[in-house]
Amino acid sequence: MASGILLPQPLCLVENSPRKGLVVQQEALQVLSEVTQPVVVVAIAGLYRTGKSYLMNRLAGRRKGFSLGSGVQSHTKGVWMWCLPHPRKPGHTLVLLDTEGLGDVEKGDTENDTWIFVLTLLLSSTLIYNSRGTIDQQAMEQLHYVMELTEQVKLKAARGQREEEQEEEDPEEVAPFFPTFVWTVRDFTLRLERDGEGISEDQYLEKALALKDGSSSKIRRYNQPRERIRQLFRDRKCFVFDQPAPKRDLERLEELRDEEIDPEFQRQVEKFCSHVWEKSPPKTIPGGRIVTGSLLGKLAETYVETIRRGEVPCLESAVLALAQTVNAAAVKEAVKFYRDLMEKRVKLPTETVEELLDLHSQCQRETQELFQRRAFEEDIRSFQEDLTRQVEEVQEKFLRDNEQASRDNCKAALGDLSQDLVGKLRDDVYIVIGGYKLFKGDLQALVKKYQKKPGKGVMADAVLQEFLQSIEPLDEIIHKIDLALASKS
Structure with a gap:
């Protein structure tokens, strides 16, 4: 899995089930467990029916894959994953995450919208936020999830504090753990200009994020989302897209031929894809460790388990849990x-x-x-x-x-070397006058051969001593017989 083509099509990573809530899919975890390469995780979030899946398919280099749907409700449920060889970074795997559209009124309970956004933010190395029309106050307020997230998700790893000691997250310390941020605006309706002069897409974004002077409640409401975005997403990029085709053809956008799609839209998509492919970094966690597919799966599992317990995902706890698994x-x-x-x-x-x-x-x-x-x-x-x-x-x-x-070697060696000695004992060769001297000479010759024999190892002396001790009773018997025979003669 690590070096060849991975998933031929997207796979559900986290199911959003009305009955079970958020559930990590084991099939997806199995796929990720086999990806040993560093992963570049590009995720997309935003309101439903804003064309998120189409952009992700283009990042995959395909026309089809993530489901586009054609109705007025969110078509993607939960978080879907597509693992592919990275088109610009050899030795890396591109993991695309397409998320359930935010704000689908037909879902009724939208509590999981926040959690899906939290998961997207925590798992990605690049976060694409997709909106439609223009970047206005409404679009800014739709990113209130970011503010809620930074109030809830305790990135204590950045501070090394116990939860009870931590009063408020410091954006300066939290920001390094946030992904790079790309704001895509579909069906853009304005001219990119200011005071009669053309401006870039990035300049348009920064202008939209500019703060107003003043302290009224209206100005504070205006500035709050902008302050958070500026603080937490230090690496920001913006892309705007014209409408790709006449409205009647949008439902079958993935089926349109190139000549049926607006050329300017195609150019904008190519520019967007090139940037994401070239600039999106590998996913890392505190300590600078680069995440592999297997680690990404463990992170997803840890975060979802935390959410299902009714707790807020904590990067420090997730990394610690990950460390337990990885270190074991x-x-x-x-x-x-x-x-x-x-x-x-x-x-x-x-x-x-x-x-x-x-x-x-x-x-x-x-x-x-x-x-x-x-x-x-x-x-x-x-x-x-x-x-x-x-x-x-x-x-x-x-x-x-x-x-x-x-x-074993020593015993085998002594067994071979002592065969002649054993044969002479069996044939009573030593039961003669002078037999004891003959016996001692044969025994000494055996010991010398044994000592010269290679490969005996560390027990050579010990086994030899055991052998000689086993011979001692025979030595005494032969010596006594020799003395008795000599006295009779």
């Missing part, structure tokens, strides 16, 4: 890495314990380096201790296996 997996991977490395490099039995310990030290160092690359800094100490403990257990097993392999 990193420990498991590192222990396997250590075991495989030892099995590859260690040829049992080693001649000395020091030789095995030296190899252990090398493998342990490489294992720690691997763990550090895989693990999160959050709550890392306990996992480091667990890794050390498990590596020591594997090391102890290697020490035991080394001794056993040495013992």
Whole structure:
């Protein structure tokens, strides 16, 4: 999944069910778990029936994919995901998130609108906000979700404070964790000019975000959404789009041929797509860690579980939960890495314990380096201790296996070398005058051959001593018989 074409079509990531609420789809999590590349997550939000899905299909390089619908109600339910090879960043995966339209009056309960927006904001590295007509006060107030979000979602990771110590979010500290922001205005109805001179789309946005002087309640209401947007979305971009086709053809926009679509609209879409492809950054989380598909799936799962518990998603808690999962997996991977490395490099039995310990030290160092690359800094100490403990257990097993392999080799060597001695004992070769001296000479020759034999390992002396101790009763018997025979002669 990580290097080839991923999803041939979009897949539901988070279902918005009237009966169950928000539910992460296991099929989508399975797809993300197989994406090991860094992900560039581009999400779109905005009012329903404003053409969000069409823009996302074009970002996917397709005409069809995300459902456009043709009615007056939101057609996309929940959050839909499309994973594709990134068209401009080799080694990266582009994850497109199309979200349920905000403000669909037919839904009745719109509480999940806020949560879907929260998820979109927390999961994306670039957030596209799509509106229609112009950027006016109504459009600004439709972004009240941003203000609500920053009041609720405690990005404590930026401040390192306990929740009870935290009074109000500081936009200066929260902003780095927000995605880059692109405002797209569909069916734009104004001329891009000011005081009779042409202005850029970005200048139009900044003009719309300009604050008014004064302290009346009307001015405060005017300034509030603009202040929040300026504070939280430092990296801002604007694109405006003409109407793509006559109104009668809009319902079948995805089916229209190029010559049936307004050329200026096509140029605007190409400009928009190029910017998003080239400028959208990989998704990161506090600590500068780049998110992979598998981590993105875990983040989505963590956020949705938090919402379903009736709690507010917290970036610090999500990262900590993610760290627990990732670090546990990193420990498991590192222990396997250590075991495989030892099995590859260690040829049992080693001649000395020091030789095995030296190899252990090398493998342990490489294992720690691997763990550090895989693990999160959050709550890392306990996992480091667990890794050390498990590596020591594997090391102890290697020490035991080394001794056993040495013992087996030594016993086999002594078994081969002692065959002649055993045969002479069986044939009573040593039951003669001078037999004891003959026996001792054969035994000494056996020991010398044994000592020269390679590959005996760390138990060579111990096993030899055990062998000689087993011979001691025979040694005494042969010695007594030799003395008795000599006295009779």
